[in-house]
Amino acid sequence: MPEKKVFIQTIGCQMNIYDSERIGDLMSRSGYGVVDSADQANLIIVNTCAIRDKAEQKLYSLLGRLAPLKQQNPDTILAVGGCVAQQEGASMLSRVPYLDLVFGTDALDRLPTLVDRVALKKARIVDVGPRMSGENNQDPGAQISGGGVSQFVTIMRGCDNYCTYCVVPFVRGRETSRPPEQIIKEIKMRVASGAREVTLLGQNVNSYGNKEELVSFADLLTRVNEVGGLERIRFTTSHPKDLSKELIAAFGRLEKLCRHIHLPVQSGSDKILHRMNRKYTLAHFAERVARLRADYPGIAITSDIIVGFPGETESDFQMTLDMIRGIRFDSLFAFKYSDRPNAAATQFKEKIPAKEKARRLQALLGLQQQITLEKNKALIGTRQVVLVEGFSKTSATKEVQWSGRTSTSKIVNFRDDPIRDDQVRDDQARPPDGNDLTGKLITVVIKKGFFHSLLGASVTQSPILSRKGVQSRAA
Ligand code: 5AD
Ligand code: SF4
Numbered sequence: 001m002p003e004k005k006v007f008i009q010t011i012g013c014q015m016n017i018y019d020s021e022r023i024g025d026l027m028s029r030s031g032y033g034v035v036d037s038a039d040q041a042n043l044i045i046v047n048t049c050a051i052r053d054k055a056e057q058k059l060y061s062l063l064g065r066l067a068p069l070k071q072q073n074p075d076t077i078l079a080v081g082g083c084v085a086q087q088e089g090a091s092m093l094s095r096v097p098y099l100d101l102v103f104g105t106d107a108l109d110r111l112p113t114l115v116d117r118v119a120l121k122k123a124r125i126v127d128v129g130p131r132m133s134g135e136n137n138q139d140p141g142a143q144i145s146g147g148g149v150s151q152f153v154t155i156m157r158g159c160d161n162y163c164t165y166c167v168v169p170f171v172r173g174r175e176t177s178r179p180p181e182q183i184i185k186e187i188k189m190r191v192a193s194g195a196r197e198v199t200l201l202g203q204n205v206n207s208y209g210n211k212e213e214l215v216s217f218a219d220l221l222t223r224v225n226e227v228g229g230l231e232r233i234r235f236t237t238s239h240p241k242d243l244s245k246e247l248i249a250a251f252g253r254l255e256k257l258c259r260h261i262h263l264p265v266q267s268g269s270d271k272i273l274h275r276m277n278r279k280y281t282l283a284h285f286a287e288r289v290a291r292l293r294a295d296y297p298g299i300a301i302t303s304d305i306i307v308g309f310p311g312e313t314e315s316d317f318q319m320t321l322d323m324i325r326g327i328r329f330d331s332l333f334a335f336k337y338s339d340r341p342n343a344a345a346t347q348f349k350e351k352i353p354a355k356e357k358a359r360r361l362q363a364l365l366g367l368q369q370q371i372t373l374e375k376n377k378a379l380i381g382t383r384q385v386v387l388v389e390g391f392s393k394t395s396a397t398k399e400v401q402w403s404g405r406t407s408t409s410k411i412v413n414f415r416d417d418p419i420r421d422d423q424v425r426d427d428q429a430r431p432p433d434g435n436d437l438t439g440k441l442i443t444v445v446i447k448k449g450f451f452h453s454l455l456g457a458s459v460t461q462s463p464i465l466s467r468k469g470v471q472s473r474a475a
Contacts, residue, residue: 006032007041011058012049014236015201016082018152020047023081023111030112038069043077043115050083050167053338059084063096070098077118079103081111083171087341089128104128105172149389149439150232150405151195155183155220156202160211161239163266164277164348165306167340168203177202177209180220187227196439197232197258197387198224205235206242218246225254231441232387232407236262241280243288251296259296260330260409263288264304268323269316272309275348282323289327300330300408307364308337308357310348317360324367330375330408332368336361369451376410376449383459386412386444388437402437406454414444414456 006027010020023045024034038044046062049055059080070078079101080092086104093099100118103111107127118125156177159168187198200220202208208217215223217235224233233256238247240263251257263285267273270281292299305320324332336357339346352360388404401413416437444456 004032004043005035005041006043006045007035007038009038009044009046009062011046011062012051012055012082014152014199015154015157016047016049018154018201019082019105019108020045021152022108023047026108026111027115030115038066042073042075043079044069045079045081048080048082048084050087050171050340052335053340056084060096063099067098077101077115079111079115079118081105081108083167086128086171087167090126093124093126100124102126102128106131147194149195149387150197150199151190151193152199152201153183153186153190154178154201155205156208159203160207161204161279162277162344164275164344165309165337165340167343170342172203175204175207175211177212177214179212180209180215180223183220184223184227187224187230191227191229194439196230197234198230200224200233200235202235203237204239204242206238206244206247216244216246218244218250221247221250221254221257225256230256232256232258234258234260234409238263240265240285240288241278248288248291248295251292251299258407258409259298260300260302260407261292262302262304265323265327266304266306267309267312267316268320269312272312272316275311276306276309276345282319286323286327298408300410301327302331302409303329303333305332305334305364306337307334307360308352310337310345310352311350312337312352312360321364321367324364324371328371328375329368330410331372332364334361334364334368373449373451376451376454378449379410379446379454380449382446384408384410384412384444384446384454384456386414386442386456388440388442390438402442402458404442411453412444412446412456413453414442414458416442416458 006024008020008023010016027043028034032043035041044066046059048059066078070076077100078098080099081103082105085092085102089102089104092102101114101124103114104127107114107129109131110127114125114127117123156175158173158175159166160175162169190198205217208220209215221233221235224230233254238261243263251259265285266276266278268282273281289301292301307317307320337352384406386404386406388402391400391402393400399415402416403411403413405411416435443459445459446454446456448455
């Protein structure tokens with residue numbers, strides 16, 4: 001029998017990266033080795049995202065590229081899972097004639113059995129059914145693979161908010177939270193596997209536990225903060241309407257909680273926010289941001305924006321640009337609105353032409369680029385505590401550059417060439433001669449600020465001044 005090898009391709013969000021890891025675990029437990037290219041594999045799994053139509057287009061072009069491989073090796077099993085699989089179901093089999101298996105978001109636990117059935121019966125299978133009783137695709141089980149300094153942990157799934165542009169409630173279903181004990185157990189396992197930082201994932205983490213009457217999100221954070229060996233906690237995503245005072249206070253109370261919040265605003269126009277069913281006004285959003293900044297100077301605030309939502313006039317769009325100028329986010333993810341199956345806005349009239357959406361996106365990104373760059377340059381000369389995630393060698397000089405993130409989630413590349421606190425030099429890097437900084441918290445002075453990252457130099461003073469890494473001016 002040939003060796004069993006699986007290749008897993010993830011398209012889309014952090015939630016999907018987490019699910020792909022779980023797919024990897026499940027398949028390794030049933031005898032598959034995970035490989036990193038499709039042509040080495042006899043099982044190819046594409047884990048998909050349906051949030052915007054661009055992700056869906058990516059899936060179909062990827063499947064197109066995989067067609068010749070499948071032609072050469074007809075025994076290779078090709079499977080599609082995740083949100084698009086859930087949404088499209090059997091119709092994917094007709095659209096992609098060489099596809100063997102379509103499995104939905106709640107069929108994850110059944111994946112090994114489904115793959116066996118495809119292999120044995122040479123059948124094409126669709127499973128987009130609900131989770132069966134006794135199945136629990138949320139329990140971490142006995143092992144955690146992946147390693148990595150920074151790892152994801154899903155704390156809740158689904159969403160009950162029904163923003164009018166969004167497909168999530170339809171493909172991921174109602175909001176359900178995992179019990180805190182299970183989350184803590186998983187985090188401890190991840191720390192044992194090398195994690196120093198976890199990002200807690202959910203569509204709306206602020207409503208964690210509400211329905212099941214579990215602990216509040218702030219209480220969950222308190223428990224996570226107590227896990228030994230863990231250095232940093234992040235979370236995403238927060239809905240502005242539910243950003244509680246209790247959660248804001250947690251940033252001050254919990255020393256491991258990073259000073260960054262992703263708070264998707266979506267638009268700067270109250271009319272559009274209303275049509276999006278976001279349930280807050282721009283004034284409310286601005287008030288929350290002001291509170292966060294007043295309480296925690298230097299906290300990073302990032303956001304998502306959709307341009308060209310149906311009915312968005314030029315004046316609505318200008319309100320969004322004005323809001324961006326006023327709030328000055330650290331960075332932004334911006335998207336052109338796209339119709340999604342079942343989402344209410346798909347039925348809205350006054351669609352914005354593609355060209356106009358593209359123009360608005362460019363204008364917005366241009367503005368934000370300037371702000372991000374200014375904010376990053378403003379950090380020059382500050383000291384930051386960086387959790388090192390790994391290193392790379394620059395191709396030209398083969399110099400070693402370490403890379404990690406600040407508490408505020410900014411990427412910092414630096415050379416481990418300790419300088420005195422009062423010096424900022426530009427010397428040669430030292431190779432990692434056994435001096436592996438991965439997973440360590442290193443104090444770095446920022447020397448340059450770019451759009452995507454910062455360049456720093458480590459300082460001799462190794463004791464960490466503040467675990468939270470809130471910036472302080474270098475002497
Ligand atoms: N069109 C464009 N962007 C969307 N998003 C969600 N649905 C859509 C859509 N139909 C964006 C939102 C959300 C992010 C994850 O994706 O900005 O916050
Ligand atoms: Fe979608 Fe809104 Fe739920 Fe976010 S809060 S997942 S945008 S419905």
